[in-house]
Amino acid sequence: MAPRVLVSDKLSPTAVQIFKDRGIEVDYLPDLGKDKEKLLQVIGQYDGLAIRSATKVTEKLIAAATRLKVVGRAGIGVDNVDIPAASRRGIIVMNTPFGNSITTAEHAIALMFAVARQIPEANASTHEGKWEKNRFMGVEITGKTLGIIGAGNIGSIVATRALGLKMHVVAFDPFLSESRAEELGVEKVELDELFARADFITLHTPLTDKTRNIINAGSLARMKDGVRIINCARGGLIVEADLIAALESGKVAGAGIDVFAAEPATDNPLFGMKNVVCTPHLGAATSEAQENVALQVAEQMSDYLVKGAVANAINMxxxxxxxxxxxxxxxxxxxxxxxxxxxxxxxxxxxxxxxxxxxxxxxxxxxxxxxxxxxxxxxxxxxxxxxxxxxxxxxxxxxxxxxxxxxxxxxxxxxxxxxxxxxxxxxxxxxxxxxxxxxxxxxKGINLDAEVGRHMLYTTNSDAPGIIGLLGTLCGKNNVNIANFALGRDRPGGDAIALLYLDGPFPENVLAQVRAHEAIDSAKPLQFDVNEL
Known part of the structure; x- marks a missing residue:
């Protein structure tokens, strides 16, 4: 029996034809992804599901998808797919990580220009028959310092475009080396230095625990007066209330926002602010980008369903x-x-x-x-x-x-x-x-034998009596259950380590007690994906 694929969001006709040319039965129902109940009723008939962002692949949907082998996301973000649930069911989740890069980078540059010259508001004023030339005094891009947070694929493209505009570019990225920065023509700096020097700041980093709310009241206070901020990455990178306060005070002269903390954003305090340009998550919205990711996901899903080949898989x-x-x-x-x-x-x-x-x-x-x-x-x-x-x-x-x-x-x-x-x-x-x-x-060169668990605690200390008792006592008093305990040292009285395999996350208050103890050099809670272990 030929594999059967459901396309529940809008993909190009060429992408749909790729499935057909590979001998795959395909149902193109681009509005079905918005109808959760109807999708739930029919998903059990399909081996593959091709989506964009409208379709939500929840644990409930996955449970009903008894034939489903692969989910293909045309685009990079897979926030709308329950990856752990798919992994547990053996469903491969694919994305197209680089198809939108140029388009998103160009949108960031476009927002930077729009904010610098107040183009949207000037456009609206002129359409109303006004001629408010003196009202819309902008600033030049040339010679200004652009701070890029996240110098990966998209951030690097923004950097090259900005250099072509004769801007000076400083970049912060934990993985950016000096040689790569030199190759790009940017200056590698720490985050606080970027905040202090940049006239414009643009965000191109994913949303993780380390980057969430990276733009907040504290970081805004460290920025130049009159800074302009662009975000085409993820809404959760900015504390919107803090940005609004900075815009109202004049600390931030303007902002170009394409992504929001809650989407779709139909009601947001940023809307209507005169020094803010807002767009509805248009970073990837060009015909070229949409075509590229659609064709790519169709090729990848077809190769897997027909040949068993796996490419750009999130979970395999x-x-x-x-x-x-x-x-x-x-x-x-x-x-x-x-x-x-x-x-x-x-x-x-x-x-x-x-x-x-x-x-x-x-x-x-x-x-x-x-x-x-x-x-x-x-x-x-x-x-x-x-x-x-x-x-x-x-x-x-x-x-x-x-x-x-x-x-x-x-x-x-x-x-x-x-x-x-x-x-x-x-x-x-x-x-x-x-x-x-x-x-x-x-x-650290110290031998031990430690089982890997979802939740662990890693500590370092000098080899001395009492460490096992210390950790065991603190865990016991705070109802933290230890499933396994591994120890190692390089020599008697030398450096020692411990790995605790725990039944749940290590509480912050207990972690503070561990770190405060004079016998402990460092303590770090760890978490591992062990769904397939």
Whole structure:
């Protein structure tokens, strides 16, 4: 029986034809995504679902999708898809991470011009028959300093366009290296320096725990008087109430906002403000971009449904059917190793070395490297996957080295990930036991055997009596249950580490008590995606 695909949002006719040309039955119902109940009734008939942003792929919908094998999102954001629920059901979720880059970058530049010259309001005034030439006094772009927060694919394009406009560009990005900044022609700075120097600030970073509310009352106070702010990335990056207050006080001279904290935004306090230009999430809204991502998602879904090939998958590596059973546990291991270092490292990463020892050196190391890099940068880059991670790392000038060697220790094979920043080097190694579960076997050169859990606590301290009792007592008093406890030290009385596998997230108040204790050097709560473990 031929695979059957439902297109529940608007895609181009050419994209629909791609499915048909591959022998796939396709139903093009572009308004169905807005009708949750009707979609729920019919989703069980389809092997594939092609969407944009209107269709919400919820846990309830996934439960009813008994035949569904793949969801294809034409665009980068997958906020409208319940990824964990899809993963648990074995449904692949694909996106098209780079199809909208030029379009979004151009929209940011357009908003910058519109805000600088008050074009929308001047246009409305002139259409009304007024001639208020003196009212709309703008500022020049030339010679001004543009601060770019997030120098990935879109941010880099904005930088090149701004340099062509004879602006000076400063950029903040935790993964931007000096060499990549030099290549782009931008000045790499810390965030506070960007706030202090920029005449215009444009946001091009994903929404993560570290970037949420990055523009707030505190950061606004550190900016130049009369700064202008552009946001074509994610609404949650800005505390809208704080921005409104800064606009009303004159601290911020103007803002160009394409994304909002709540969308669709039909009622927002920013609306009607004379020094604000608002657009309805138009960053990707050009005919070229819409066509590109539509064709790309149709190609990807067709390749999977017909050939079993996986590309741009959010929740599954690109692995052939033949190698999947053996490789899959080590893909999860590599991702977990990367995630560990990504969560404990705040400094910009300059180099990554991935060592494959013994049997792992004979595997598909490209997939393993991609998994490790995805885990490494996911705390900063929310929408990263195994396909896009190597590209994002390369864009930021991070050097990635692969080392293979014959078996050198007691394990048949293991992976060791080493990351270098300007100030330090971190290393972690792990392997998979016969049960296919990943294990940490070395951290900071210290041997241990630690099972990986969803919620963990990592501590460092000097080797001294009482640490186990200290951590156990604090957890016990605060009703924090420890599922497993692993310890290691480099020598008696030397450096020591502990990894606690917990039943739930480590409470902030207990974490403060741990960190305050004189015996503890550092303590970091960790979280790992263990749906497939």
């Amino acid at each position: 590596p690109s692995i052939t059917a033949e190698e999947a059973p053996r490789l899959k546990p080590f893909v999860k291991l590599a991702e977990v190793l990367g995630s560990f270092i990504g969560q404990v490292t705040d400094d910009p990463i300059k180099e990554v070395e991935i060592l494959f020892d013994g049997s792992t050196a004979q595997m598909n190391t490209k997939a393993l490297i991609s998994a490790a890099l995805a885990g490494l940068i996911r705390p900063q880059m929310a929408d990263v996957n195994m396909v896009s991670a190597p590209i994002m790392v390369k864009e930021r000038g991070i050097i990635v080295a692969e080392v293979k060697r014959d078996k050198s220790g007691v394990f048949d094979g293991y992976i060791k990930l080493t990351v270098k920043t300007e100030h330090r080097q971190r290393a972690i190694a792990g392997t998979c036991f016969s049960d296919g579960k990943p294990r940490f076997i070395q951290i």
